[in-house]
Amino acid sequence: MKKEFWNDSVVVITGASSGIGKALLEEIAVFPCQLVLLARRAGDIPKPEAKHKDTILHRITCDLADPSSVQDAIDWISKRIDRVDVLFNNAGITAHGRFDSLSMDVYQKTFATNFFGPIQLIRGLLPFLLKAKGNIVTTSTVSALYGVPGRAAYSASKSALHAALESLRIESLEEGIGVSLVCVPYTDTALRTSGLDAEGKRLAEAPAKGKRKSAKEVAHVLMKEAMDKEARLVTFNLSGKFLEWMRFFSPKFLEKILYKKLYNDFKTH
Numbered sequence: 001m002k003k004e005f006w007n008d009s010v011v012v013i014t015g016a017s018s019g020i021g022k023a024l025l026e027e028i029a030v031f032p033c034q035l036v037l038l039a040r041r042a043g044d045i046p047k048p049e050a051k052h053k054d055t056i057l058h059r060i061t062c063d064l065a066d067p068s069s070v071q072d073a074i075d076w077i078s079k080r081i082d083r084v085d086v087l088f089n090n091a092g093i094t095a096h097g098r099f100d101s102l103s104m105d106v107y108q109k110t111f112a113t114n115f116f117g118p119i120q121l122i123r124g125l126l127p128f129l130l131k132a133k134g135n136i137v138t139t140s141t142v143s144a145l146y147g148v149p150g151r152a153a154y155s156a157s158k159s160a161l162h163a164a165l166e167s168l169r170i171e172s173l174e175e176g177i178g179v180s181l182v183c184v185p186y187t188d189t190a191l192r193t194s195g196l197d198a199e200g201k202r203l204a205e206a207p208a209k210g211k212r213k214s215a216k217e218v219a220h221v222l223m224k225e226a227m228d229k230e231a232r233l234v235t236f237n238l239s240g241k242f243l244e245w246m247r248f249f250s251p252k253f254l255e256k257i258l259y260k261k262l263y264n265d266f267k268t269h
């Protein structure tokens, strides 16, 4: 990892209290930089084990689903920080349930957290990102590449974010900022217990079956993309590429595979 990139940088991480955001914090805190850490449980964000002595941590309590809380965070940052080199737009929730069983409240909460909150935050911090010619790196999902069964609200909220940020990328083509969408595969985090079930209750699901990434592995990929202004849509592995390509080449075949592979995810909900 290029040390000079992170030294003296100002890095904002949303969702720094758990999982991938917490791993980003651990990995970046070894460089002397300023880290602005947002989460609802910001008070619980621990001091990283290997923190550089000159690294400054700012913990900001922020509920992305609450516009006034997001505005408070923007105001706080605006008063104390004069540029943002990297914004890791990472926080998010999942929501599990069939299209017709997910309550409207769950659709709204999922969009409030995964779409409206991040859009509001990015809009508010854009002058600081433009000043630094910075990078916005979004932790997205392969479920944003196609509407996945049993994940209508989650897939839709993340792919809506893709569209909005692609617009931003094109509009700011001459401003020198980077905007990347990193489609992360299954990763060992609390996502399946921090999200919502169809009725809006806290999910209590076992980790996804099969191979899973560690939060640290994902953090390293996100950090690499943060150094690359040309990064756009990033997929990790063949299953991500498969979704990306099959959408265009054979959506019918892709849907049959998703139906079979994820049958238990939506037939039982």
Ligand SMILES: NC(=O)c1ccc[n+]([C@@H]2O[C@H](COP(=O)([O-])OP(=O)(O)OC[C@H]3O[C@@H](n4cnc5c(N)ncnc54)[C@H](OP(=O)(O)O)[C@@H]3O)[C@@H](O)[C@H]2O)c1
Pocket (backbone or CB within 6 Å): 014, 015, 016, 017, 018, 019, 020, 021, 038, 039, 040, 041, 042, 062, 063, 064, 065, 090, 091, 092, 093, 094, 113, 139, 140, 141, 142, 183, 184, 185, 186, 187, 188, 189, 190, 191, 192, 194
């Ligand atoms: N784990 C996977 O398999 C996987 C796969 C693809 C993509 N992703 C994406 O990775 C990102 C990080 O999730 P994770 O897997 O690390 O799960 P996680 O361990 O549950 O972490 C989620 C983080 O988001 C924050 N968050 C949730 N709701 C929030 C809100 N309303 N306001 C502010 N912060 C909020 C949480 O902090 P507080 O609870 O303290 O607010 C927490 O720090 C998400 O965007 C997720 O969609 C994960």
